Amino acid sequence: MKPRTTSYLMDEGGGRFFGPGPLDLLENVSRTSSLSAAAKAMGMSYTKAMRIVHKAERALGFPVTRRSIGGERGGSSELTYEGRELLRRYGVWSAAAAQASSEAFDAAFAGMAGVPKLGCVVMASGEARRFGRQKLLEPFCGQSVFARTLGALNSERLEVVVATRWDEVKQICEERGIAHASPSGPLQSDTVRCGIEALGRRAGYLFVQGDQPLLSAASVGALLDEFAAHPHAIVRLCWRGRQGSPVVFPQELAGALQALDGDVGGGEILRRNPAMASYVRCVEAAQAVELDDIDTPGDLDRMEKLYRGAHTGESLS
Secondary structure (H helix, E strand, O other): OOOOOOOOEOOOOOEEEEEEEHHHHHHHHHHHHHHHHHHOOOOOOOHHHHHHHHHHHHHOOOOOEEEEEOOOOEEEEEEEEHOOOOHHHHHHHHHHHHHHHHHHHHHHHOOOOOOOOOEEEEEEEEOOOOOOOHHHHEEEEOOHHHHHHHHHOOOEEEEEEEOOOOOOHHHHHHHOOOEEEEEOOOEEHHHHHHHHHHHOOOOEEEEOOOOOOOOHHHHHHHHHHHHOOOOOOOOEEEEEEEEEEEEEEEEEHHHHHHOOOOOOOOOHHHHOHHHHHEEEEEEEEEOHHHHHHOHHHHHHHHHHHHHHHHOOOOOOO
């Protein structure tokens, strides 16, 4: 499945007056210096060619061809300056429209009928120093913290790769048939770079912390829907103005993400370039705790109590 975009210019009444057909006709006029010869080359009557030219000129309010009668060659036609500018500008616009359409297509149809899936990098390589042991393996309501997080990422639109240095985490991935890759170092930037390199070129990359066990599949789906509608935006899960993780970055920022250094993630791009805040689109989470990750044993206890409370009718908050 592939996209095809055709661009037309419309008059004030909504009628088409310029598109691929008139473009070909005027390009032939430019090559042959003859409207008659241009029409003949396209298998078109001279009368129809004249109709196309006149319709465009009426809509535009200026002549696109200049015709001369008689002479040694029996008359000729050439494009006016405005006619040449029309072809040039239409070419620029239609190419840009096709590019934008292709990018929107890749985001909207990710994972369908052969269209590449969006990339998903699960950040699971941290040292967990504040927790005191490997928090991703801690039990959380019948599963590990890490396995619970993975459950929210089971989407046909995503190809998941877990960036981790820990053998126990890799084993969980292998048991679930999920790809994993080993970062070159312990820093967040190493993990980001590792994930993008493992996935290759994608329309977008979803970054998820491996210790977000209350993240929901519904919120992940809402993030992907927002990105499909705005494929050049940075899309973040939020709660009442507080921005958090997961985050979707568009493909054009992949290079900047891979160039990060130090113990920083994608948020560093926004910190270094405050003007990029206008590219951020927020998706409201169903519950505030979906944004929370686990840093300490106290966080784990609190989140497990919230989870159990929600399943006895209490609201997560």
